[in-house]
Amino acid sequence: MTTATSRPCVFALGLAAAWGLLAAGPARAQSGKADAPKAEGPSFARDVAPILVANCVGCHSPGRPGANRGKLDMTSFDKFIKGGNDGPAAEPGKPEESHLVLRVKGEETPRMPQGGNDVRLGAPAIAAMEAWIKAGAKLDAGLNPKAPFKSYAASLDDVAKANTAKLSPEERDAKVKEAGLERWKKANPELKPEIETSEHYALFSTLPKDRATRLIKSMESSLGAIRRALGAEMTNWPEKVGLYVFPERKDYVEFVRTVKQREVDEHEDGDADLKTTQPYVVVYSPPEAATESAATAAAPRRKGRSRRPEPAEAGRRSTTSLLTENVTRGAAAAAGAPRWLAEGLGGVVALEGRSGPAQKLRMDALDAFRRGWPTKATEVLAGGGDNVSPDEFHGVSFGLVECLTSPMFRPVFPQFLKEISKQGGAKIDDVVKDVYGVDRGEFLTQTGEWIASAYGGDQ
Ligand code: HEC
Numbered sequence: 508m509t510t511a512t513s514r515p516c517v518f519a520l521g522l523a524a525a526w527g528l529l530a531a532g533p534a535r536a537q538s539g540k541a542d543a544p545k546a547e548g549p550s551f552a553r554d555v556a557p558i559l560v561a562n563c564v565g566c567h568s569p570g571r572p573g574a575n576r577g578k579l580d581m582t583s584f585d586k587f588i589k590g591g592n593d594g595p596a597a598e599p600g601k602p603e604e605s606h607l608v609l610r611v612k613g614e615e616t617p618r619m620p621q622g623g624n625d626v627r628l629g630a631p632a633i634a635a636m637e638a639w640i641k642a643g644a645k646l647d648a649g650l651n652p653k654a655p656f657k658s659y660a661a662s663l664d665d666v667a668k669a670n671t672a673k674l675s676p677e678e679r680d681a682k683v684k685e686a687g688l689e690r691w692k693k694a695n696p697e698l699k700p701e702i703e704t705s706e707h708y709a710l711f712s713t714l715p716k717d718r719a720t721r722l723i724k725s726m727e728s729s730l731g732a733i734r735r736a737l738g739a740e741m742t743n744w745p746e747k748v749g750l751y752v753f754p755e756r757k758d759y760v761e762f763v764r765t766v767k768q769r770e771v772d773e774h775e776d777g778d779a780d781l782k783t784t785q786p787y788v789v790v791y792s793p794p795e796a797a798t799e800s801a802a803t804a805a806a807p808r809r810k811g812r813s814r815r816p817e818p819a820e821a822g823r824r825s826t827t828s829l830l831t832e833n834v835t836r837g838a839a840a841a842a843g844a845p846r847w848l849a850e851g852l853g854g855v856v857a858l859e860g861r862s863g864p865a866q867k868l869r870m871d872a873l874d875a876f877r878r879g880w881p882t883k884a885t886e887v888l889a890g891g892g893d894n895v896s897p898d899e900f901h902g903v904s905f906g907l908v909e910c911l912t913s914p915m916f917r918p919v920f921p922q923f924l925k926e927i928s929k930q931g932g933a934k935i936d937d938v939v940k941d942v943y944g945v946d947r948g949e950f951l952t953q954t955g956e957w958i959a960s961a962y963g964g965d966q
Contacts, residue, residue: 549638550647551584551645551647552661553647553661556656556660558628558636559656560656560657564582567580567581578591579591583652583653583655584650585652588644598640599644600643602640605640605644607636607640608640611628679747683709683747683785686749687785688700690749691711691751693762694751694765700713701716703720703722705723705726707744707747708750709747709750710723711750712750713754722827726827729827732831733838737842740842741928748834749785750790751787752790753789755791756776758791762789763778766780772897774897776791776824777829777836778790778833780837781837781840782841786841788833790826832854835849836853839853844927844932845931846890846932847903847904848908848924850905851907854868854904854905855908869902869961869962871903872903872906873963876962880955881955883899883903884951887903887904890932909961910958922942923939
């Protein structure tokens with residue numbers, strides 16, 4: 508029962524975040540839509556409609572059973588402005604007498620949006636409604652009053668991006684730092700981070716200044732490799748990416764818990780969300796000196812589980828490599844790439860050709876080949892599952908991507924990446940047919956042969 512009411516709450520919070528950005532200056536954002544209004548003052552399409560779409564329209568639409576509440580119909584502007592049982596929702600020039608405002612402020616009950624008790628519009632959203640009513644409560648010139656709000660409402664992402672775009676570089680940096688510190692504090696309020704910024708990144712870590720400077724420099728230079736692998740489109744972030752490096756696993760766990768609202772897996776040491784308004788990458792990377800004890804203490808079952816001495820344990824991952832892997836993975840995932848593809852790309856871009864961790868992944872892929880490549884690869888392409896161990900999943904993903912970016916397959920890889928991402932990973936058979944001109948069976952045969960010969964020396 509509680510899940511049903513917690514949904515609008517999430518919207519309200521998202522709104523508050525997006526509108527928090529708006530508060531920074533006069534709203535002159537323009538949505539990306541072709542017929543977007545270019546009004547200077549308050550705009551219904553830009554300032555109000557996105558709020559109604561995200562928080563209200565679902566209940567205030569006739570046609571759906573039980574969804575024409577208070578007879579206030581929000582499917583188009585002309586119906587909305589006519590009002591409901593109590594008359595017009597907005598009194599032009601008089602926000603203090605408008606049901607719309609009175610309801611969202613709770614001065615008229617029931618308060619809107621109706622739902623869980625903790626559902627509230629943020630103050631900036633309410634202020635935007637008031638400003639629009641004060642200015643006359645009109646629809647922007649040139650827009651069709653019979654069209655649904657959605658056809659012209661800027662998405663909240665558009666609003667946030669447009670508002671970021673008009674900030675000065677210093678103001679943007681200040682926002683990134685502020686959001687970053689806020690998140691860091693959730694993971695561990697006792698630990699104070701140092702902040703370093705560069706053209707594309709803002710690094711939050713406990714590293715000594717000189718090491719932090721070196722780290723962010725090497726992240727800038729690894730961006731070239733990421734762009735070559737993913738294309739410029741997927742790496743064109745509107746804001747600096749926050750990079751968080753935690754020296755202790757518990758802080759990493761807490762970060763993912765509070766920021767991403769997810770429990771971490773036993774072995775993972777990095778995560779990313781490059782789709783959110785303040786994009787970030789977070790890793791757990793113990794200081795080099797403490798590596799041995801920290802690594803074994805943090806993952807006690809790792810050694811017991813392995814089938815052979817792990818080269819990965821010998822050559823610990825550098826922080827740059829770990830961050831690069833997660834930036835790549837996060838960028839691919841944000842563009843819609845399926846998990847195996849994002850994962851494999853992260854590994855291929857971040858790991859040195861002959862490094863221990865890369866060799867380990869290759870051996871895992873070869874093991875999977877020997878256990879039956881078509882079955883294993885099919886399961887990985889479908890997203891994993893109970894029959895695929897984490898080692899197999901990583902290995903096969905890495906192997907597939909190394910194969911698809913090898914000279915034989917490379918020429919069409921950008922096309923494959925783009926098409927499969929557009930589908931969000933679905934319809935893989937169609938994409939394979941389209942790009943490689945073969946069916947899935949043949950695709951698996953060829954990739955399997957490549958794995959056997961490249962990793963197994965053809966025996
Ligand atoms: C969960 C469903 C739901 C959501 C979400 C919702 N409403 Fe309502 N709304 C109702 C119901 C039910 C009524 C009739 C309540 C009553 O007055 O008895 C109502 C009535 C109203 C009225 C009074 C209409 C009239 O003339 O009687 C206004 C104004 C209103 N809502 C605005 C909003 C706004 C603005 C939002 C979004 C911020 C919103 N509502 C979100 C269910 C909802």
